[in-house]
Amino acid sequence: MRGSAPGVPPDPRPADVAPGTRNEPRQAGSAPGIPRDPRATGPVPLDSRRSRRVPGARAGARRLGWALAVLALLTTSVACGGTGTTETPGTAADGPDVLRVLAGSEVGDLEPLLRRSQEAVGVRVALSYAGTLDGADQVAGGGADGRYDATWFSSNRYLSLIEGASARLSTQTKIMVSPVLLGLKASKARELGWDGKTVTWNDIASAAREGRFTFGMTSPAASNSGFSALVGVAAALSDTGEALDEAKIAAVTPRLKEFFSAQTLTSGSSGWLADAYAREGAVDGLVNYESVLLGLNASGKLAEPLTLVYPGDGVVTADYPLTLLSSAPPEKKELYGKLAAWLRTPEIQREIMTTTHRRPIVPEVRPEARFGTASPVELPFPNRRDAADRLIGAYLNQVRRPSRTLFVLDTSGSMAGGRIDALKQALTALSGADTSAGGSFSRFRDRETVTMIPFSTAPGSPRTFTLPDRDPEPVLRRIRSYGEGLRAEGGTAIFDSLRAAYEQIRSSPSEDFTSIVLMTDGENTDGASYDDFADYYASLSVKSRTFVVLFGDSDVDEMKRIAELTGGATFDARQGSLATAFKEIRGYQ
Numbered sequence: 001m002r003g004s005a006p007g008v009p010p011d012p013r014p015a016d017v018a019p020g021t022r023n024e025p026r027q028a029g030s031a032p033g034i035p036r037d038p039r040a041t042g043p044v045p046l047d048s049r050r051s052r053r054v055p056g057a058r059a060g061a062r063r064l065g066w067a068l069a070v071l072a073l074l075t076t077s078v079a080c081g082g083t084g085t086t087e088t089p090g091t092a093a094d095g096p097d098v099l100r101v102l103a104g105s106e107v108g109d110l111e112p113l114l115r116r117s118q119e120a121v122g123v124r125v126a127l128s129y130a131g132t133l134d135g136a137d138q139v140a141g142g143g144a145d146g147r148y149d150a151t152w153f154s155s156n157r158y159l160s161l162i163e164g165a166s167a168r169l170s171t172q173t174k175i176m177v178s179p180v181l182l183g184l185k186a187s188k189a190r191e192l193g194w195d196g197k198t199v200t201w202n203d204i205a206s207a208a209r210e211g212r213f214t215f216g217m218t219s220p221a222a223s224n225s226g227f228s229a230l231v232g233v234a235a236a237l238s239d240t241g242e243a244l245d246e247a248k249i250a251a252v253t254p255r256l257k258e259f260f261s262a263q264t265l266t267s268g269s270s271g272w273l274a275d276a277y278a279r280e281g282a283v284d285g286l287v288n289y290e291s292v293l294l295g296l297n298a299s300g301k302l303a304e305p306l307t308l309v310y311p312g313d314g315v316v317t318a319d320y321p322l323t324l325l326s327s328a329p330p331e332k333k334e335l336y337g338k339l340a341a342w343l344r345t346p347e348i349q350r351e352i353m354t355t356t357h358r359r360p361i362v363p364e365v366r367p368e369a370r371f372g373t374a375s376p377v378e379l380p381f382p383n384r385r386d387a388a389d390r391l392i393g394a395y396l397n398q399v400r401r402p403s404r405t406l407f408v409l410d411t412s413g414s415m416a417g418g419r420i421d422a423l424k425q426a427l428t429a430l431s432g433a434d435t436s437a438g439g440s441f442s443r444f445r446d447r448e449t450v451t452m453i454p455f456s457t458a459p460g461s462p463r464t465f466t467l468p469d470r471d472p473e474p475v476l477r478r479i480r481s482y483g484e485g486l487r488a489e490g491g492t493a494i495f496d497s498l499r500a501a502y503e504q505i506r507s508s509p510s511e512d513f514t515s516i517v518l519m520t521d522g523e524n525t526d527g528a529s530y531d532d533f534a535d536y537y538a539s540l541s542v543k544s545r546t547f548v549v550l551f552g553d554s555d556v557d558e559m560k561r562i563a564e565l566t567g568g569a570t571f572d573a574r575q576g577s578l579a580t581a582f583k584e585i586r587g588y589q
Contacts, residue, residue: 098124099335102144103152104224105129106270106289107320109356113348121338132224133158134438140165145327150336154178154224154318161385170324170333173340176349176358179315179376180228181308183293184285188213189307198312201236205255208262216265217287218273220392221441222587225270228316229287230395231388233259235379236313243383249391256399263400266513268587276567278302289318294357294370314377319361389437397446398469403589404449404512406501410520410551412456415488419521419552426579427483431476434583442586444479446472449512451504452482455497456490457526462504494520496527498546498562499536505544514544515589517582518562521552530558534565547585549573 094100097118107127114125128148130138136159138144139151145168151159156172159165182204189195192207207213218226231244237255238248265283267273274292277283278301285306286293297305322343324336342348349360359367382388409423432443444450448467454460463482467475501516524530537543545568548559552574563570569588573581 093126095124096331097122097335098126099150099332099339100126100128100148101150101152101322102130102135102139102148103127104132104135104154106154106224106318107152110352113351113355117339117342121342123335123339123342125339127152131222131438132227133221133441134436135159136162136165137437139168139325142168144168144325148325149328149332150325151323152320153323154320155228156321156323157381158224158227158385158388161382161388163385168326170326170328171336171340172321172323173344174319174321174361175340175343176320176352176356176361177317178289178291178320178358179310179317180225180232180287181290181293181310181315181376182215182285182287183296183306183308184213184215186304186307188284189309194309195307199309200313201233201259201311202239202313204309204311205233205237205259208260209258211262213284214262214264215285215287216267216273216277216283217263218267218270219587220395221438222268223270224318225287225289225292227392228318230256230391231381232311232314232316232379234391235316235381236311241380243380243387244391245382245384245387246390249387249394253394253398256395260395260400266400266588268584272569272588280567290359290371291357298357310372310376312377314379316379316381317376320358389440392441396441400513402447402449402512403445404451404505404510404514405444405589406451406453406462406504406514406516408453408455408459408497408501408516408518409486410456410492410494410522411454411460411486411488411490412492412522412525413489414492414522414552417488420486420488422551422578423519424483424486426577426582428480429579430582430586431480431483432473433480434579438583442583444472444476446470449510450479451501452479453497453501453504454486455493455500456488458493459497459500462500491526492520492522492524493527494518494524495530495533498533499528502537502540502544506540506542509542513589515568516544516546516566517549517585518546518559519549519551519578519582520554520559523553523555523558530561533562537565543567545588547571547588549578549581549585551578551581 108129111127114127118124132153132155135151135153139159140162144151153159156169159169184192184194186195192212194203217229220227220230234244234249234252234256237259238244238252240248242248265273265276267276270288270292273286273288274296277286278296278299281303290308293306293308296302322336322340324333328336343352344362346362346364349362349365352358353360353365353368359371382391411420415423429439430442430444434440434443444467446467446469449464450467451462451464453462465475465479465482498516498518505514543566546562546566547568548563548570550556550559550570550572554574556570560570562568571581571584
């Protein structure tokens with residue numbers, strides 16, 4: 001079993017993971033109907049020759065090659081995108097026929113459909129992607145005004161809890177529906193007696209406490225599917241029929257611990273979670289959107305299909321409201337009306353149902369038999385933001401199994417100046433300096449073990465910090481102080497240092513969610529090669545994921561090979577904030 005794992009303002013450019021969304025990383029060959037990050041570009045072709053990072057013609061050529069590659073990718077994306085476009089938040093292309101939409105990456109699977117909207121109704125849709133919680137803060141704070149004309153998240157529930165948010169929103173049009181459910185391997189569902197039987201969340205929690213099954217779920221701080229699942233489970237287990245508040249959250253926390261004791265796979269996005277489940281197969285099931293579970297069954301990638309368990313005491317459902325912003329000018333309101341009406345036509349609703357496995361929202365279109373005959377009961381949602389935030393905080397710091405995170409940090413000579421300063425700022429942000437909602441959820445968690453391994457010509461001495469289950473601030477201060485003391489000098493021994501991290505894990509195995517973060521600004525110049533490391537990794541009996549942060553002049557191809565080998569992902573901070581890239585990774589730890 002892997003010990004790790006692992007629907008916003010300007011962000012880093014990820015190679016695998018949606019920048020700034022804390023959502024959908026693209027995985028090659030994703031199952032049909034499983035949301036993926038449409039912005040993910042895959043590896044950027046760079047000069048793969050090994051070289052020391054030296055000034056002059058070779059470095060300039062690499063930079064020029066990278067720029068030309070990016071230009072080629074952007075040109076290809078526009079050429080292949082037809083009338084639909086994917087933009088970086090804050091830079092959405094505008095025009096008289098363009099509706100600029102800030103969206104959750106879950107709706108990225110609708111891009112092929114949206115490319116036809118210009119021909120159909122004269123509306124060109126420019127989607128920019130954001131995470132549900134960070135996107136909600138952006139909208140409520142006025143950051144979307146003038147940049148976007150509409151939003152399209154899987155739910156507006158969290159957004160509606162933020163003070164002042166309602167004034168930023170105008171018309172809301174629900175487009176499709178997908179409840180959050182438990183999907184189990186068919187054999188496990190039969191073993192538990194849940195195949196064709198009405199099951200409650202209490203039944204599921206009891207089986208989890210007894211260790212009778214395992215499951216994967218996205219982080220509630222990173223993905224709406226995880227947030228919705230947490231709200232649904234907490235509301236059902238509290239058994240009051242009322243919205244959660246501070247007292248109910250405290251009372252239900254012990255039962256939540258029982259339920260989440262069975263969680264062995266975590267992720268920052270629904271699509272990445274589904275891909276990891278299909279690829280590895282060691283986990284018994286998933287808590288995810290019905291559409292993702294049905295998509296997995298239809299993908300042909302599973303050794304055995306998932307049985308969908310519809311809890312009799314209710315679920316939380318995503319209704320994907322396309323929402324006009326109050327700041328949108330009159331001409332964009334007209335475009336919004338045309339697009340919303342087109343998306344709700346029976347023909348388009350049937351296409352959405354067929355291609356994305358989501359339920360239609362209009363009564364004229366009957367759901368297909370695979371959705372069952374009854375609509376699931378809807379569980380109550382928190383009616384105050386502080387209750388929702390408290391629930392997420394309880395999950396991260398008390399309920400789920402703790403994290404064990406190893407940071408392998410490049411402190412070679414090329415990091416001198418602004419780059420080492422950016423690294424220090426990133427560690428400071430994770431140590432509690434970022435007080436935004438997203439920042440508070442991405443800081444080092446209570447009960448987490450954090451190990452820092454700086455490296456240059458050789459790996460440095462590891463330094464481990466263990467956060468207590470209460471009052472973590474003294475340890476957070478020590479981490480901040482450690483980060484401030486980092487200095488840049490020497491060469492770049494990437495693979496020797498990565499091996500040192502895995503040796504730490506091998507010498508002290510743990511049931512915690514264990515993962516490695518590798519940050520480097522260049523190519524390997526000292527010590528073992530990638531092939532040497534790959535041979536070493538193959539010999540390990542306990543394997544953990546490595547999440548790679550691309551920075552500076554990183555060798556993209558080689559870094560992506562590390563992520564793929566270990567089941568991780570790459571996050572690109574070359575054109576954005578290193579702190580934001582580190583923040584994105586937290587959803588996968």
